[in-house]
Amino acid sequence: MQRSDEELYRLMRKGNQEAFAQLYERREPALYRYALHITGSPVTAEEVAHEVFLQLMAPVARFDAAKGSLESFLYGIARNLIRVARRQGQVEEVVDQAFEHDILGDLIQSETTAALYRTVRELPERYRDVIILCELEERSYEDVARLIGRPIGTVRSRLHRARALLSAKLKRLQTPAEVF
Amino acid sequence: MICRERVGELVECARRPSEPGPELRAHLAGCTNCRNRWEAEKDLAAALESCGIERRPGASRTGVARL
Numbered sequence: 001m002q003r004s005d006e007e008l009y010r011l012m013r014k015g016n017q018e019a020f021a022q023l024y025e026r027r028e029p030a031l032y033r034y035a036l037h038i039t040g041s042p043v044t045a046e047e048v049a050h051e052v053f054l055q056l057m058a059p060v061a062r063f064d065a066a067k068g069s070l071e072s073f074l075y076g077i078a079r080n081l082i083r084v085a086r087r088q089g090q091v092e093e094v095v096d097q098a099f100e101h102d103i104l105g106d107l108i109q110s111e112t113t114a115a116l117y118r119t120v121r122e123l124p125e126r127y128r129d130v131i132i133l134c135e136l137e138e139r140s141y142e143d144v145a146r147l148i149g150r151p152i153g154t155v156r157s158r159l160h161r162a163r164a165l166l167s168a169k170l171k172r173l174q175t176p177a178e179v180f
Numbered sequence: 181m182i183c184r185e186r187v188g189e190l191v192e193c194a195r196r197p198s199e200p201g202p203e204l205r206a207h208l209a210g211c212t213n214c215r216n217r218w219e220a221e222k223d224l225a226a227a228l229e230s231c232g233i234e235r236r237p238g239a240s241r242t243g244v245a246r247l
Contacts (some may be wrong), residue, residue, distance in 0.1 A: 167220040
């Protein structure tokens with residue numbers, strides 16, 4: 001039977017390296033994608049995902065199972081790290097470079113898709129997170145509610161609003177500017 | 181303005197994707213705002229469908245080794 005994240009974490013704290021490796025393998029890829037969706041920078045995403053686990057391994061354990069799941073805790077760390085990266089201007093600087101150098105070129109197949117990614121990143125955080133988690137990561141409403149620490153009803157209403165915003169922004173991008 | 185009580189239904193139909201049921205279809209036939217939202221939702225669902233970042237092959241164990 002598969003061990004829960006929390007069990008793996010407890011084992012990890014006792015020095016079990018295999019437990020840590022399992023936890024990393026299970027959660028790091030999605031954390032990396034989450035950071036990549038938000039930042040558009042593979043380098044920053046890699047750093048964020050890496051730093052999340054460094055913080056998890058820190059001598060002073062901050063995770064408290066009574067306050068929520070370990071996965072939710074990991075996303076919380078990732079969100080904070082991304083906020084810091086944005087404040088420091090790391091994200092905006094590398095976004096365009098990433099597209100210019102075609103780092104995501106194999107993955108982003110069309111202009112519309114590239115515009116969609118940019119537009120998602122420009123959404124306010126509360127809307128951006130639900131779009132990324134519900135739509136791009138295809139997580140259930142229940143999962144997302146747990147990850148962001150909000151009720152399911154809030155996830156739904158944020159998603160509805162986020163989709164409307166996204167749709168309107170994309171429409172504006174696709175409409176040629178009028179020439180006077 | 182779009183009819184508030186219809187938003188959830190429209191979004192879920194576009195996300196599944198599935199066609200609206202008879203009651204919603206009837207509403208769409210008579211409500212321009214909801215019809216526009218439905219078209220926008222379908223376009224957005226198609227755009228989102230084409231997105232997605234694949235898992236990096238072999239990244240995980242490499243990452244563990246770095247820590």
